[in-house]
Amino acid sequence: MSKYCIAVIEGDGIGREVVPEGIRVLEAVGRRFDIDFSWQHFNWSCESYPKTGRMMPDDGLVQLRPFDAIYLGAVGYPGVPDHVSLWGLLIPIRRAFQQYVNLRPARLLRGINSPLKSADHERIDFCIVRENNEGEYSEIGGRLYRDTDAEMATQEAVFTRRGCDRVMRYAFELARARGRHVTSATKSNGIIHTMPFWDERFAQMAREFPDVRVDRYHIDILTAHFVSHPDWFDVVVASNLFGDILSDLGAAVVGSIGLVPSANLNPERAYPSMFEPVHGSAPDIAGKGVANPVAQIRSGAMMLQHLGEPKAAEAVESACESVLEKSSIRTPDIGGRANTRELGEAIAHEISLVARV
């Protein structure tokens, strides 16, 4: 029997509703595949912030370090400014643990309608590889002359050769295992220093992978192509900001942001990786019990894959798709009336039907 110790941060809003369903499904798959999970919950959130003045304790990263993986819901809620919650919890974990790849698959599942009329289930299946440690999300900058007419703000983007190369190499290696095609998201016409540098590093990396087809688009037309020709893409590598935006667009193309998972990966496995849905805490539906748990559950499948349990990961993916295709149990975001728990239970039940290995 394999045994994994998982740190769980439900976080805020619907994170508290979807994480229990993710754990329900992972427990179910563990029973079929002889995997034992030990869950340790960390109650770090915007709710605890006013009491402690911190999104996580001073030694929060030290506490998380020994775990095999981190399973996160969502961070951020009205009452705490978003930049405080994000920079107090999520971003420090991604950076300290060198989770420099944010892998965000966008696949149109059977049983789900895309808002695109021409959508073909076989052909909308791509992965966004978002740089997760540097780029436009940097602390370098500042404010001057506050509360005067001369008030100003600056923000520096940081692109390093090491940072670009390692995420691009990951994207090319992933493409080798998939459709042998990498698209780079750029904006080197308007952004005069960092984006031409990004293009140079991409061209250099492409030379190491002559068997992988490459193309590149400026981010503006790339967003249009995501809508008009989503079947053109296999692996899309992008900077932190561009990748963040593209992944919500990818989610919309495949039917709902409530369906798409993500992994914050430290490919060298020197530190724990973190698995969370693409979506946030959804304050508009929090507490109603109607959030779609599939993104959280599929993030659990990505965690299993990373932990070296590919069959169990595949069982979770198949169970999600099977329930969405064959049953009428679906949450309101995908046209149904079921609640979060009902959909989670249906997927866990589907897994219980898989032959024990």
Ligand SMILES: NC(=O)c1ccc[n+]([C@@H]2O[C@H](COP(=O)([O-])OP(=O)(O)OC[C@H]3O[C@@H](n4cnc5c(N)ncnc54)[C@H](O)[C@@H]3O)[C@@H](O)[C@H]2O)c1
């Ligand atoms: N990684 C993260 O933890 C993360 C990611 C994005 C946003 N956030 C935070 O979440 C908060 C809300 O952000 P937002 O509103 O921009 O984005 P959001 O993803 O929380 O919500 C956007 C829209 O999608 C819907 N939605 C999201 N997840 C859903 C689900 N599982 N099922 C059904 N509908 C779902 C919401 O109801 C909302 O209408 C902010 O504080 C933001 O900073 C956190």
